[in-house]
Amino acid sequence: MNLLNVFEQINTVDPEFSDRISPRREAIKNLASMTGKVTLAALPFFVSELFKKAYGATAPTDVNGVLNYALTLEYLEAEYYTMGVSKAGLIPSGRPLGAITTIRDHEVAHVKFLKQVLGNKAVAKPTFDFTAGGTFANVFSDYDTFLAVAQAFEDTGVRAYKGQAGILLGNRVVLTAALQIHSVEARHASHIRQMRRARGGGAANQKPWITGANDTGIGAVVNPIYAGEDNVKQAGVDITSLNGSMGKISTGAATQSFDEPLSAEAVLNIAGLFIKA
């Protein structure tokens, strides 16, 4: 991993980069002393936020735009799990391999379904690089890294679909299908989170639902994926002001009980790091 080169490149694209990341500089410095593979592996999610101008990703504005946006994410997930499942020795046989295979099958089905709906309007599959230019060298050789990236993809997917629902307002066929994919991604996210919890270590306290902004145990590097998940206000109502079982609803429960959307721009920045061309 050549982090300094990455920063050089970003500075070229975005001269104000250094000023803006100062709060995060500590996190980057700390990385040097960390040995956890997961932390290193997840770094691209942090860096990718900064590639905004380099990638110039545009948010969808119509139904086909949303479908192609969804298709791009599904291509990413389908290929990721396909490669993971086919890598001998990566995923323990038995239930873990069974679960990842189930998820792979769904993502492959999503790709097929969206391509069918879009017909000749479907975008082509990009060329992915899950090592993100070598940074992720162990993604298909280290099981914990593989699961951490999978969780990041699933939680991102849930947020991504939610963020585009408004464009599909009232569309019986497309909105319903999008919601049907969206809840499957949430089921995946729930299960992957349980798989990580079972692995223990930094993921030992993982829950199937998201608590606050970044509960992954991975570190601040994945903050962009969970930014805003700590929201406790819904439609002007502060959930922590409502009566719970005993006393008010806790902040943790308030954040868990509502998943938040993520803008297309933020999602494309996250996905963009894994897209070679």
Next chain:
Amino acid sequence: MEKITPHNEALPTNDSAIDKKDLRRRDFLKFAGASAASLAILGLSSCSKDDDDGMDHGGKGLYFGSGDIAILNYAYALEQLEAAFYIQLVNNPYSGMTDMEKAFFTDIRDHEIAHREFFKVALGAKAISSLELNLSGINFSSRENVLATAKTFEDLGVSAYNGAGWLIKDPNYLLLAGKIVSVEARHAAWVRDMIDNGSFANMEVVDSNGLDVAKSPTVVLSAAAPFIKSKIDVSDLPTY
């Protein structure tokens, strides 16, 4: 509830007179023929109402309202049911409940209470009152029965939000539904894994296109009917 009688209104004289509501009634009649018994419990009255003024609802049960308000009350009703179930579950843990199960069931209880209270506040004066529920058929001392019921409720909740999404007119309400449904799906997956690890998204709920279940409000309410004692008036609830 008045008796379900054949639809004897005069046929509309032109296409524009066939409003959505008439179409809904016709679908409803078809459905009612198949399961009149369960609908009687709900006190559904759409097929017997001749007035469309939205005013005469006295004595027909808790009125959900129309349009988006009705859909929010529909969600509020389901969240009331889920919250009541998990409150009772946490208060009466089955023997052998693990620490993790206890912790996660408590989390889920709090999520459902948060949803319930949110809808109540958001709906304000338009909120239906608290439903009288019937959970007597659930054996809370049986892990198997509790998990099976939780699975039913969570999968039903997911299918309800998925199926009602396109009926929502206000994008803000749609987003709220989206924020809640994925949490219900996270619950559903966990509960299913507690029953059988790996069944989080099996073929019972995900089809060959990789799509989760979506159900119309009418179908969902019919499934929830055995648990709802209060008479409800969903005559103006958008459905299909």
